[in-house]
Amino acid sequence: MIKEMRSIHVLLILGWLFIGNNHQLKANDSIKISQTPTVEIGFFPDITAPDLKIKRLTAVLVNDSILFTLEYTSQKDRFLSFFNPPNGNKLKYFDHNGIKKNDTLVTFYIAKTKFKSIEGISMRFSEHRNRMIERDRNFISLDKDFVKGLVTTETTKSSYPDFFSHYTKNHNSNKKFQDVRWKNLLAIQDSLTYEAIGTFTYNKDSKFGKHTPDAEQIMEKAKNPGLGIRSLHKQGITGKGVNTAIIDQNLPGKHPEYVGKITKYKDFGCKQSKNRGSMHAPGVLSLLAGNTIGTAPDAQVFLAATPSWTRDAKYPAEALLWIVKESHRLPKENKIRVVSLSGAPSGPGTPFTKNNQEWDEAVKVAEQEGIIVLDCTNDHGFIGPSYYDSNNPEDVKKCKVGYPDKAVKDSSSFPSIKIFAPCSGRTVAEEYKKGTNSYQYCGKGGLSWSIPYVAGVMAMGWQIKPALSGPAMVTILLETASTNFQGYKIIDPVKFIEYLRQMN
Numbered sequence: 194m195i196k197e198m199r200s201i202h203v204l205l206i207l208g209w210l211f212i213g214n215n216h217q218l219k220a221n222d223s224i225k226i227s228q229t230p231t232v233e234i235g236f237f238p239d240i241t242a243p244d245l246k247i248k249r250l251t252a253v254l255v256n257d258s259i260l261f262t263l264e265y266t267s268q269k270d271r272f273l274s275f276f277n278p279p280n281g282n283k284l285k286y287f288d289h290n291g292i293k294k295n296d297t298l299v300t301f302y303i304a305k306t307k308f309k310s311i312e313g314i315s316m317r318f319s320e321h322r323n324r325m326i327e328r329d330r331n332f333i334s335l336d337k338d339f340v341k342g343l344v345t346t347e348t349t350k351s352s353y354p355d356f357f358s359h360y361t362k363n364h365n366s367n368k369k370f371q372d373v374r375w376k377n378l379l380a381i382q383d384s385l386t387y388e389a390i391g392t393f394t395y396n397k398d399s400k401f402g403k404h405t406p407d408a409e410q411i412m413e414k415a416k417n418p419g420l421g422i423r424s425l426h427k428q429g430i431t432g433k434g435v436n437t438a439i440i441d442q443n444l445p446g447k448h449p450e451y452v453g454k455i456t457k458y459k460d461f462g463c464k465q466s467k468n469r470g471s472m473h474a475p476g477v478l479s480l481l482a483g484n485t486i487g488t489a490p491d492a493q494v495f496l497a498a499t500p501s502w503t504r505d506a507k508y509p510a511e512a513l514l515w516i517v518k519e520s521h522r523l524p525k526e527n528k529i530r531v532v533s534l535s536g537a538p539s540g541p542g543t544p545f546t547k548n549n550q551e552w553d554e555a556v557k558v559a560e561q562e563g564i565i566v567l568d569c570t571n572d573h574g575f576i577g578p579s580y581y582d583s584n585n586p587e588d589v590k591k592c593k594v595g596y597p598d599k600a601v602k603d604s605s606s607f608p609s610i611k612i613f614a615p616c617s618g619r620t621v622a623e624e625y626k627k628g629t630n631s632y633q634y635c636g637k638g639g640l641s642w643s644i645p646y647v648a649g650v651m652a653m654g655w656q657i658k659p660a661l662s663g664p665a666m667v668t669i670l671l672e673t674a675s676t677n678f679q680g681y682k683i684i685d686p687v688k689f690i691e692y693l694r695q696m697n
Contacts, residue, residue, distance in 0.1 A: 238333045244268035245292075245318060247333050262300045262377075263316075267292050271318045271331075275303060290372050292318055300376040302398065370598045370637050373399050387411075391583060392597065392636040396623055412634040415620040416485045418646065419586035421687035425653060430690055432482070432489025432652035434659075436527055438516045438564075439478055439645065440509050440534040442471035443498040445627035450475075450483035451494075459515060460498045461508045468627040473641065474498065476633070477535050479622035481645035481652075486620060488649025488686070495519055495529060506538035510551035517555075517562050530655050530663065531565045533648040535641035540572035565651070565663035567644050575671075576647050577610030578640045579683060580617035589675040592683045596637055601679065612674050614650075614684045616642035650686050657693040669693065 238247060249264040263273075273291025286303050293299070317332040369392035376395075378385065382402035390404060391411050401408045417423060425431075436456065443463040446455045455478075465471075474496070479486045482494050497512030513532060520529040537543045538552035545552075556566050556573070568574050582591035594613045595601040607613075616638035623631040635642065647670075654666055661669075673689040674682035 240318075240331050240333070242267075242269075242318075242331050245271070245331055247316075247318075250316075261303065262298060264298055265292060266297055267294050267318075269320060270294050271320055273299065273301070274317045274319065275301075276315045276317065302375045369393075374633065375399065378402065378404075391618070394633070394635050394637065396633040397631040408634075412620050412632060415618055415634055416483075416632075417586060418480075418486070418488050418649075419581050419615060420589050420592075420683075420685065421587055422488055422650075425686060425690055426490065430653050430656060432492035432649060432656055434527075435489065435492045435652040435655045436495065436520075436523065436529045437481065437489070437492050437648055437652050438495040438497070438519075438529050438532040439474075439481065439648075440497045440499055440512045440516075440532060440536075441474040441477050442501060444470040444474040444478070444496075444624055446478075446496070446624075447627055448475055448479070448622045448624040448630045450479045450486055450622040450630075454478070454482045454492070454494050455496050456493045457519060458496045458498070459512070461500075461512050461515075462503075463498050463500045470624040470626060472623070472625070472633070473501075473535070475624040476621035477533060477641065477645040480619070480642055481533060481649040483622060486622065488646055489652035492649065492652040501536055504545045505547040506543075506545040506550075506552040507548040509534060509536065509538045510548065510555040513552070513555040513559055513566065517559050517564065520562060520564060526659060528562075529564055530666075531567060531648045531651050532559065533645045534566065534568040535639075535644045537569040537571065537574070540570035540574075542571055560663075563663055565667060567648055569640050569644065571609070575609075575611040575667075576640070576643050577607050577613040577681075578616045578638075578643050579613035579681075580638075581615055583618060586615075586618070589683050589685045590677050592677050594677070594679060594681045594683075598637055607681070611671055612647070612682050612684055614643040614646045616640060616646070647684060650684060650689065653686070654689060654693055657690060658696060661693075 240247065244267055246266045247263070248266070250261060261275075269292075270290075271292035273286075273288045275286040286301060288299075288301055291299050291301070315332050315334040319331070369389055371392075372394045374394060374396045375398045377400040379400055379402045382404055385401070385404050387404075387407045390401065390408050393399075395401075395408065395412075397412075399408065443460060443465045445468055446452065446458060478494065478496065481487050482489055482492050484490050495516055497509075497515060499508040499512050501508075513534075516529055516532055523529070536545075538545045539549035543549060556568075559566050567576060569576075577594060578596060579592045579594045580597050582588055582593075585591055592613070592615065593601065594607060597617050601607070617635060619638055619642055620632050620634045621642070623633045651666055651670065654669070655661065658666075669692055670684065670689055671682065673685055673692050675685040675688065677683050
């Protein structure tokens with residue numbers, strides 16, 4: 194049932210975008226946010242969740258996009274989706290990290306060209322990914338008649354920084370480990386520090402204002418795989434001639450980091466446009482074979498795209514069996530050596546709810562064919578997360594295990610992990626749409642980023658010793674790992690390659 198209409202603030206510029214050419218600004222115009230007036234816009238809330246309160250929404254034109262800022266309270270993390278027909282229930286934007294229970298603000302960009310009509314504009318807030326694009330009961334819809342009346346509505350005295358007063362008073366502006374991709378931090382730029390930015394996750398579309406050079410420098414430095422990898426590249430050890438494989442989500446495959454690296458690509462039920470990409474697949478592919486990011490920039494990759502969001506292990510299982518068949522077709526000296534899957538389709542704690550045994554059976558088939566499968570499973574996965582010393586990313590012994598926001602005190606943690614590889618403080622490729630290529634920096638990455646890192650290091654090893662079996666390569670990788678100050682084994686690419694070079 195439509196509830197009582199409430200009001201939220203949207204900047205006058207939004208009225209121009211929806212209605213006509215009043216107050217028109219050009220894309221290159223400089224917008225002085227502190228002087229932008231606001232107007233009231235009505236909306237109809239239909240919120241059934243007792244813990245979710247939508248308080249206020251603002252928007253401002255930033256070049257050719259609209260920057261939205263939503264104020265809310267919620268006791269649960271929720272997806273955020275934005276719909277704007279006219280042709281049916283058209284999804285214009287979604288963010289599975291949109292609503293955070295520990296925060297009260299979220300910002301996001303939508304291209305102004307998306308708004309073809311003011312009919313049926315709504316925002317929805319869902320608890321589960323598989324319900325995100327369905328008609329969820331928790332949503333707000335803008336009042337059409339009130340939006341039309343914007344042209345004659347008088348502006349208030351409020352301004353954009355006034356809206357942020359709640360944020361700056363009630364939040365730590367330097368709160369670490371925030372996801373600020375596509376977000377505008379201009380209002381809090383004075384309180385940002387280089388150290389805080391280094392903990393954020395952000396992309397080229399994040400707005401840092403006067404800290405933009407700092408953000409760009411951090412992002413560029415984090416393309417370095419560290420641990421002596423680039424010194425090996427200079428010696429020609431790049432994984433050249435080695436075939437690898439990745440099982441992940443869909444991507445167009447045209448990013449300059451890895452264009453030309455994909456030998457074969459097959460989609461196993463993603464049901465996405467060929468021109469559409471994802472966050473995950475460009476990240477893992479660039480970490481394995483990216484020109485400036487990857488551990489093995491000259492390796493070739495067979496890429497199988499699977500719909501991980503279905504939580505059905507039959508898809509990665511089918512993908513792995515396809516990789517085995519493709520390897521069968523290759524000459525003996527060019528077989529696929531290693532498969533990188535940044536997920537856990539089976540085992541204790543798996544998020545996959547169907548056909549887990551199919552994955553285990555497929556792994557056995559691959560191993561019988563001499564293919565090493567690297568994944569995040571808790572039963573046979575052996576790789577753990579770590580992060581660099583930011584002042585010296587080449588020093589293996591200074592690497593710390595776990596994640597930078599959760600200190601690990603001693604070697605009693607991660608008892609089943611045999612080797613750790615970097616995943617935080619890394620930059621990865623971004624390719625959400627064919628022809629639109631960017632980068633994302635991860636102050637805190639997940640184990641997903643460690644798996645392709647190790648796969649690439651192993652590919653460099655096969656360039657040196659192509660006749661070495663998969664199990665033998667893993668054994669050497671573990672034996673040459675260096676012990677850090679915490680007592681954990683950290684992957685040591687330089688020692689690994691030196692050992693292989695000295696083998697008879």
